[in-house]
Every structure is written in structure tokens, then in C-alpha cells.
Amino acid sequence: MRTARFRLLPDSVVGRTALVLVAALLISAATAVVLFAAQRQEALETIGGRNAAERVAGLVTLAEQVAPQLRQDTLNSQDTPNFRVGWGPQPVALDDENFGLAAYVRSSLESGLEGRGIKVSTRPGPLLAGPNTGIGRGGRHMHGPGSGAPGGPGIGGPGGGRPIGPALRVSVHLKDGSWLNVLAPLDLGDPLWRPRFVAPLVIALVLVTLVALLAVRRATRPFATFAAAAERLGVDVSAPPLAETGPREVRQAAQAFNVMQGRITRFVQDRTQMLAAISHDLKTPITRLRLRAEFMEDDDQRARMLTDLEEMEAMIAATLAFARDDAASEPRIRLDLAAMVQGMVEDLDDLGARCGYRGPQSLVVEARPAALKRALANLIDNAIKYGGSAAVTLETSGRDALVVVEDQGPGIPAEARERVFAPFVRLETSRSRDTGGTGLGLAVARAAIRAHGGDITLADRPGGGLRVTVSLPGMEG
Template identity: 50%
Template sequence: MRRAFEWLWPASLAGRITLTMLAGLLAIHLGSLWLLEQGVLGAAEDGREEQVAERLATARRTIGSLPEEVRGTAAGALSSPDLDIAWHRAASAAAPVEQGLEPLRARLRELVPDVAELHVGYVGAERRIGGGMRLADGSWIAFAAPAPNRLEASPHASLASLSAMALGIVLASVLVVRWITKPLRRLATAAEDFGKGAAPVPMPEDGPREVHDAARAFNAMQARIHRLVSDRTQALAAVSHDLRTPIQRLRLRAGFLDDAEAQRSIDADLDEMEAMVEATLAFLRGDADGEEPRPTDLAAILRTLCDDAADRGADVAFTGPDHVSLRLRPVAAKRAFANLIDNAVKYGGAARVTLRDAPAAAVVSVEDDGPGIPEAAMAAVFEPFRRLEASRNRGTGGTGLGLTIARRAVEGHGGTIALANRPGGGLLVTVRLPRAGGTASGGGQG
């Protein structure tokens, strides 16, 4: 049985969805035909009852106008296979009034309003319709007809039944389609988590053929990327050690120089080189530090960064609440905002940091008084090692990685970062961090 079902169930996603839709359409079509058939049968029975009522009304008028000696013969002549009519001088056995035959009785009353007495009901073992009408002289016309085979229903029963059936089919189709596409949603979730730096988790390679192939390719991609990141981490550790060692040797040798001016120049070049190496390594290291998010006081981080910058003589001010708790990676968040504050001080002369605590997110604004950034270069400044030569050059100590690292850290927390030129001059950087933090971590300072 199961093999037969698997043979009927298509292997492709398109085939499964098509089969589900066709099954739903077929079910609603068959249901519509059934409701139409019931409606036609009901209308036919209504017409037959109408015909019986009209024939009985005609028989009553005809027999009532004839002499008594010919009334029996006339009643027999008015009979037919589907309606037996008889005349009786005395009262016949009156059939009880049945609820299901009330429409027929009401129609007879409408067609023969002057009838003195009327009985309609089921009679005999065959449950035939029987009854009698009393004439003005006290005699009776008895009649019998086959019982109608119809269902009593309200005028809107067909519409209600069809609507309920359509709603049921829609709900069933939605559930089936959700079941079919569940592997796709699972794949999308895994891809999003892996893109934010989560450890690779092999996806079950099941479901429709397209999903199976996508899961297999995704698992292979995860393995390759994870292996690449591991190899890169090991290489970065070696490069970090190998680069720091000669820099320290050069710094030590420069200390033995008699020329103080040359010594200061060499130390400055070595400081710049070391800063560039550290920034580049931090950028390349990316998410490899494995920092886990935890409840963090963002206000405390920003206040500490601003106080440290002010202690170094920078024009930095912080405005915001005393405490704002978010799930963050503290080191990554500190790196990101340190880069933004450092850029504002270097290229804008000052940094005004504002923290706003909204119900859904925390919003941090960093303003400076510099020349701003051309609109055409707003997106380009986030690219690695990109500097605007007019205001952001090596003389200021920048490496072109500060905004890149900041954006990666912010987006790793599920947030956004945007740049805008202030109307009065200067640059405005707006960072929005949602309450539900991401799963990736940022890089280091640049």
C-alpha cells in the first residue's frame, strides 16, 4: 500500500503542488455536481407536487359538479398510474397530517380555498401519499400517489454546503502545501543561521527532488566553507605571529639610534604598520572568535567609549538613558561603536553619541562636524580598504576598514547601519539594534 502511494506521489515539488491543487479542484467539482443534482431532484419533486395539487383541484371541481351516480366513474377516469382518485359517499378514513407533506397540503388549500375539510398523510406499508377532501354535500374525494423522494432543505442550503466544502478544501490544501514546503523553510532557516556565523548543521536530505538536491548542495557548501574558515583561522594565527615579531625587532633596533628625530619617525611608521596589521587581521578574522551573545548594557559600553575618548582629549559627548539591556556580543559591539566614534573624531573633529531606547530596538546616532560624504560614495565607503582621498587619507591613520567592520558587527546582530549628511554639515551615522540579537560577531577596530 505504501509503495503504491509513493508511486502516485510525485517526486518533484512542482508535481506535488500540482497534484494537490488538482485533487482540491476535483473534490470541489464533484461536490458541486452532487449539490446540483440534489437541487435538480428537489426542483423536479416540487414540480410533481405542484402537478398533483393542480390535478386534485381539477378533480374536486369536476366531480363536485357531476350527479352522484356518475361521480365514481368520473373519479376513475381522472385517475392515472401516479395518482389514484376515488369518490366515496360516506367519510373515508382520514389520513393524519404529516409535517413533511405540509407544502402539498398548503398548495391544495391555495388552489381549492373553499374545501370544507382536507387530510393529507402517508398511508399503507409502502408509505404512499394519501388523503381526502370533503365536498359541500358531505361526500369525499380520496386520493393516493407515490411518496416523493426528496430532501427538505432551506433555500440557501446548497450555497452553505458548497461554501463549507470549498473552505474545507482550501484549509486542507494549505496544510498539505505547508507540509510539502516544510523542507524549504527548514533549508532557509539553516542558511540564515549559517550566514550569521552559526556552526554548520547538516540538513536532512529528504523531501521533493528539488529540495533534496538543494539540501545536498547546501551541506556540501557548509562543509567547504567551514573547512575554508578553519584553514584561514590557522593561517591568520601564523601570520599574526610572524608579522608582530619583525615589527617588534625593528622597534627594538630603532631604540638604539642616536638620531631622536629618526627614532620618532620610525616608531610612528611602526605604530601605523602595527595598527594596519591588527585591523586587517581583525577584518579577516571576522566571525572566527566565536563570541556568544549575552545580555549586555549598551548604554554602559557607549558611555565607556565616550569617556575614554574624552580622556584622550577628543571632543566627545554621550546622551542617553543610564541602562539599555540587549542581547549582544560585547566585544563585537564595542569594536563597532569604537570605530564609529573614532571615525567621527578623526574626520569630523567631534563625536556626539545619542542612544534612544525604543520598544522594538535600540537606536544609536553618531554625529560629527566634518565635511560629510558625497551621496554617490555612501555605499562605497562600506567596502573594505575604501578611503575617500579628499578627507580620509593615510595621514589620519585610517585603514579603510572601520565602517566595514562596524557594518558587519551591526548586521551580525540583526541590525542596520545607515549614513546621511546632516543639513548643517557633518555626517550622521544611525545604528538600529533590534531586541532579538543576531548570531554573528563583528570584527576588530580599523
């Protein structure tokens, strides 16, 4: 369940940050709308209650100033569809509420109508017919206390009471014992969710979301820059440093990255200089030994010593080439990989080696020609030396170029396939260069291929033997 839930989240930092921002915006907007709607309704109710209280206070004064026989006609003149007035022996407000709008209206009335009983209710529901209230079904007003004479149509309609929505029911006990009853529906204005209100809100949310997405994308752009710089550093330690610009945190990270790159570069240079010095110092005694060997009278011993000295020189040269990592310093150019591989295979075939090529006639890539040729030559030579033959295949996979070298030899055990790439490691235990070499061939090949941003993998060949796959990214379209 936990894994499935996290799969719904965006995979990138930009997506997750944008999701949080958009969710925060929506929650903030929803909260603001709810608070606005509540305050709007409260304000409209307060205004309606204040107006109703003022009108009721005026009606009470008017009703008590006129004679009872004229009271009904006087109240008839004040009756409107949205402000119903009645007069009778019973109150229309049966529930006297002591909170909210009802309490506010009663407090306003009590300040000007001292000594009179006042009942106020906001309970929703149908207006019950009742001739004793002066407001009811079939009787618009009572013509006097206790009278049930019909007048105009009541607010409930001829078929009975109906819900009238939010309304104030106010009953005031007059001095003569009768009740002045008022039914004042509350006008809460137009519905809040109408295009005139929703459209600007949605447009504002969309604009703010777009601005937030652009800001997040701009803020997370340094992540991509650091990723590209780290990948470039893995291929070329001499790559140009990062630009130390942007916010303070980005500048600090760029400075730390540049310091790290400088330390790595100095370490590689120091190692190369040390090995170059050792190689130079060893050449002098090797030259002296070679001269002395030439004066040896024993031809057999002289030949053996000269062979050993040649092997020492070859090992020193190979070690120095590996330490210098010439593949990283050679410039990249556009070259035809298919022509290069075919030429190498044809040269070996002319020398009598069992070697074949299968693939396209042309495939252009961007690479360092000398380093790439040396790496592929090491792999093909190993296939011929240890497997007796080399079948070379060139193919593509997306934008990658793949060079596959297969042989029919004993192969390499799975547990040793990573170890053979270490310098000076040889599975063949003899020290003969004809069978074991210096142990640097695969190390030099992988260093050159990785300097191109690719890699070398080893696997079993179906039917026996070894399959070596070289991947080169960034193939030309």
C-alpha cells in the same frame, strides 16, 4: 488592472495554495451536486413515467373491455387528484413529443398497445378546459364521446386552468374511435436544497478544507526553516547544519544547503589561515628590522623607521582581526547597551574630546560585548577625528535598538557612502595614521554589526555633518 487583481491574492505560499485547494473543492462539490440533481430528476421522471405507462395500459384494457355505457363509471373509480382520467372524442396531448420522457413512455405503451394511436407530451403549462377531452374546467369526465355533461371539479379549478408543474399528458386512441386521456403530474420528490441535504455537504466541505489547510501548512513549513537558516548563515557561518529530514525534495534541498554552508565555512577558514600565516611570517622580518633600527646612529632616521615599523605592525594586526571576524566567534550575552555607550562617552570626555550622550539610562540587549564595543568605538572615534565632536543618541524602534552618532564635519558624499565600508578605502588621501588610519575602521564596524544581524547606514546630518545609524535587532523586552 493587473496589479490590482494580484493584490487580491494572498501574499504567502500557504494562502495561495489553500486558495487553489478551496476553489477546487468548491468547484468539485458544485459539479457533483449539479450532476446528482440532474440524475436524480431523470431517475424520478423515469420511475414516474414507467408507473404512468403501466397504469395507462391497464386503463386502456379496462376501458375497451367494458360497455360504453359503463365506461364512465369505471373510469371514475380510477380517477385521483394525482392521476386524472378522462374520456372523450379529442386527445388532451396535442403535441406528440419524440424525445426524452415522452418518447420513453410512448415506447413503453406501444409495446403492449399495438395498433393504437398514442400521443404523449410533457409540455408544462395550464390545463386547458375542454369538454371534448373529458378533463377540464367544470367537467371532470365526459359521460360519452362528444358529451359535455359536467361532473366533479376539474384539475384546473373553477376559475380556469393553472400551472400544475411537470406532468405527463397521455392520449390513447381506443378501438371505437374515442380517446382515453390521462394527466399524470410527475412527483420529483422534495427539493434538493433542504437542510437534511445541505448541512452534511457544508460540514464535509468545512472538514475537508480544514484538513487541506493543515496539510498545506505542514507541506510549506520547510520554506520558513530554509529562510531562518539562510538568515542565520548570514550572521554566523559556523551555525549548525539543517536537519536532513522530511520528504525527498526537502532532504535534497537541506543537503544542498548544508554543502553550500560547508564550502563557505571552509573558504573563510582558509582565508583566515592564509592571512594568519602571512601575519606570522611578516612579524619575524619586522622584529629584525626593529632590532637593526635600534643600532642606527642617526636618531632622526631611527625614530622614523621605528614609527614605520609600528604602523606596519598595527596594520597587520588590524588586517588579521578583520579577517578572523572575531565578532562571529564571540558568544552573545545580555548586556546594558546604555551603560556601555555612556561609559565610552564619559571616558572620551575625560580625555578632553567633545562628546555627549542622550538616551535612556538602561537598555538591555543580547550582543557580543567586545565586538560591539569595538564597532561603536570606531564610529565615535571617526566622528571626533573628522568632525571635531560626537553626539551619541540611543533610542528604540519597535524591537530594534538604534545608536545614532552625529558630527559636525564635512560629511561623506552620497556616491562614496558605500565605498567607504570596503577594506583599506580612505577618503583622506594621506598615508598618515593621524589623519587617515588604516582604512579598516568602518569595515570592521559594519562586519561586527552585521554579525549581530543589524546594519550601519550613513546619512547627512541636518545643519551639516554626518549621521551614522547603527541598528541592532532582537532587543530584550
